[in-house]
Amino acid sequence: MASLYPELALYDQIDTPAVDPVHLVPIPAHVPSELILPFPYILGATTKLMPHSFIPAMHDGPEIFWAERAYSGIQGAWVPRTVDLLHQVYNDNVHFCARGFAPFARMIGEDWYLVPAEADPPIHETLRTMVNPLFTPKRMAALEDKIRGYAREYILGFRDRGGCNFMADFAFEFPIKVFLELMGLPQDRVAQFMLWEHKLLHEPDLQEVINGTQLVVDYLREEIEDRRRNPREDLISYGIQLEKAGRKFSEDELLGFCFNLFIGGLDTVSTNMAWQFHHLARNPDQQSTLRAHPEMIPAAIDEMMRVYASVATSRECIRETELAGVTIKPGDKVLLPTFLAGHDPVAYPNPEEVILDRAARHVSFGYGPHLCIGMHLARREMRIALEEFLKEIPEFSIAPDADITYYLAAIVQPVEFPLVWKA
Amino acid sequence: MAKIIYRTADGFDHVRDVAIDTSVMRGAVDTGVPGINAECGGSAACATCQVQLDDAWVARVPPARDLEDSMLDEEDQARNIRLSCQIIVTPELDGLLVHIPSA
Numbered sequence: 001m002a003s004l005y006p007e008l009a010l011y012d013q014i015d016t017p018a019v020d021p022v023h024l025v026p027i028p029a030h031v032p033s034e035l036i037l038p039f040p041y042i043l044g045a046t047t048k049l050m051p052h053s054f055i056p057a058m059h060d061g062p063e064i065f066w067a068e069r070a071y072s073g074i075q076g077a078w079v080p081r082t083v084d085l086l087h088q089v090y091n092d093n094v095h096f097c098a099r100g101f102a103p104f105a106r107m108i109g110e111d112w113y114l115v116p117a118e119a120d121p122p123i124h125e126t127l128r129t130m131v132n133p134l135f136t137p138k139r140m141a142a143l144e145d146k147i148r149g150y151a152r153e154y155i156l157g158f159r160d161r162g163g164c165n166f167m168a169d170f171a172f173e174f175p176i177k178v179f180l181e182l183m184g185l186p187q188d189r190v191a192q193f194m195l196w197e198h199k200l201l202h203e204p205d206l207q208e209v210i211n212g213t214q215l216v217v218d219y220l221r222e223e224i225e226d227r228r229r230n231p232r233e234d235l236i237s238y239g240i241q242l243e244k245a246g247r248k249f250s251e252d253e254l255l256g257f258c259f260n261l262f263i264g265g266l267d268t269v270s271t272n273m274a275w276q277f278h279h280l281a282r283n284p285d286q287q288s289t290l291r292a293h294p295e296m297i298p299a300a301i302d303e304m305m306r307v308y309a310s311v312a313t314s315r316e317c318i319r320e321t322e323l324a325g326v327t328i329k330p331g332d333k334v335l336l337p338t339f340l341a342g343h344d345p346v347a348y349p350n351p352e353e354v355i356l357d358r359a360a361r362h363v364s365f366g367y368g369p370h371l372c373i374g375m376h377l378a379r380r381e382m383r384i385a386l387e388e389f390l391k392e393i394p395e396f397s398i399a400p401d402a403d404i405t406y407y408l409a410a411i412v413q414p415v416e417f418p419l420v421w422k423a
Numbered sequence: 424m425a426k427i428i429y430r431t432a433d434g435f436d437h438v439r440d441v442a443i444d445t446s447v448m449r450g451a452v453d454t455g456v457p458g459i460n461a462e463c464g465g466s467a468a469c470a471t472c473q474v475q476l477d478d479a480w481v482a483r484v485p486p487a488r489d490l491e492d493s494m495l496d497e498e499d500q501a502r503n504i505r506l507s508c509q510i511i512v513t514p515e516l517d518g519l520l521v522h523i524p525s526a
């Protein structure tokens with residue numbers, strides 16, 4: 001194992017929350033012991049090392065391995081590491097289901113599910129057909145000016161201070177503003193949403209996650225109820241009226257949809273923005289290239305999304321199958337770590353290097369029928385943030401005395417980092 | 424095989440022999456026709472494989488299913504924009520001409 005993982009010594013520098021062994025799901029008997037390998041991306045784990053620095057060594061190992069605690073911090077999962085294998089699993093709804101990958105409803109004793117993320121055939125297609133029109137490129141393009149306005153508000157707010165805490169001062173709130181706009185929710189809820197989001201996604205204490213989930217669910221139910229009585233020109237009202245093939249959203253589906261947008265559309269954007277600015281702060285040449293050539297920003301964003309991919313969802317095996325020659329049995333969890341696939345040396349020559357115009361396809365938005373429905377909106381938000389920041393703010397870097405901690409899961413994200421520039 | 428003609432915005436015709444039962448998207452992506460990203464790999468989930476049917480072919484290509492339609496704005500539908508991953512190549516489509524939008 002040590003030879004496979006030359007970086008194993010670095011694992012000492014990961015702070016993984018302890019778990020009472022009675023809560024751990026036992027390793028299934030069919031998992032070969034030589035495929036059980038170390039894995040840093042465990043729920044609640046943090047480190048001061050660059051989180052992506054663990055990845056290259058994994059690509060010297062088997063194409064798929066078993067990692068303890070890779071699912072929800074308490075259960076082991078298969079971890080495929082190549083683009084090909086991720087494509088295969090994303091596209092295979094015969095042997096794998098998406099249902100049950102997110103724990104939120106179960107945690108509060110309810111049984112709705114994320115719509116459409118946790119839906120399987122045939123209902124997934126119906127649900128996706130219902131909500132797709134809300135996210136077409138043209139509809140997202142219509143939000144351009146609003147999004148630019150929000151970005152400028154934040155940037156002009158800190159420009160003359162010569163620095164900012166990137167997560168607290170910009171990255172967390174900006175996508176929330178866009179989300180509230182999209183949903184037709186009042187903008188004075190930003191601080192509230194931030195708090196909920198953090199309880200839900202970044203609290204090591206399970207009870208806090210449960211409380212956060214309950215608060216968000218209560219709030220969304222209230223708003224849905226309100227739109228039933230007072231329909232408006234917004235996404236929730238639209239969701240209520242939606243009808244396809246003679247069916248409407250059930251109460252639970254509508255909640256599952258709103259919750260899916262909350263859980264899928266906020267922290268993901270914050271995180272990817274964070275990595276883009278973190279990277280450019282440490283690579284002044286590329287920063288000045290993009291400042292001089294803003295038309296290169298879209299391709300650069302996709303390249304940084306590949307190298308700093310941050311999301312891992314999962315599937316559950318429902319029929320026995322094989323992945324790269326390894327037997328996967330019903331009940332096995334399979335993680336879909338986009339951050340490993342982004343560094344697949346077979347798919348991407350010299351995978352560690354950010355080449356602004358590489359124009360390589362990545363799986364950071366997923367693949368197949370569940371491909372991110374918010375992709376066009378997310379790209380727009382990230383592009384506008386970068387355009388406006390580079391336009392308004394001179395060369396920026398990470399404060400020299402910065403002591404940065406990174407989350408390794410549920411999403412690979414800097415907890416906070418200070419940027420500085422000459423005001 | 425059926426012959427499919429992919430005309431790019433610069434007026435160039437990329438002529439390809441595409442296997443029956445594969446998609447118009449596959450025929451382009453696998454042979455390096457530019458302008459078709461196909462990020463979802465053919466699931467009608469990304470809308471990055473758009474083509475515009477040539478007027479002469481509109482009546483001969485089977486219509487879009489609901490899922491495909493839901494990914495396109497009405498304006499696109501009116502211009503006969505389609506997701507090329509949802510157009511399955513059949514012998515009847517031999518000679519199909521599609522236009523690849525510029526952006």
Ligand code: HEM
Binds near residue numbers: 268269375
């Ligand atoms: C950079 C930001 C984002 C990243 C990296 C990202 C990533 C992903 C990934 C990897 C999936 C596939 C999950 C799976 O198959 O298991 C997904 C699905 C999804 N995303 Fe995103 N996402 C982002 C932004 C957004 C935004 C802004 C929204 C909404 C406004 C959103 C809403 C969704 C929804 C609803 C799904 C489920 C789609 C389905 O199952 O059919 N995402 N996203």
Ligand code: FES
Binds near residue numbers: 465466
């Ligand atoms: S390839 Fe994604 S919609 Fe056609």
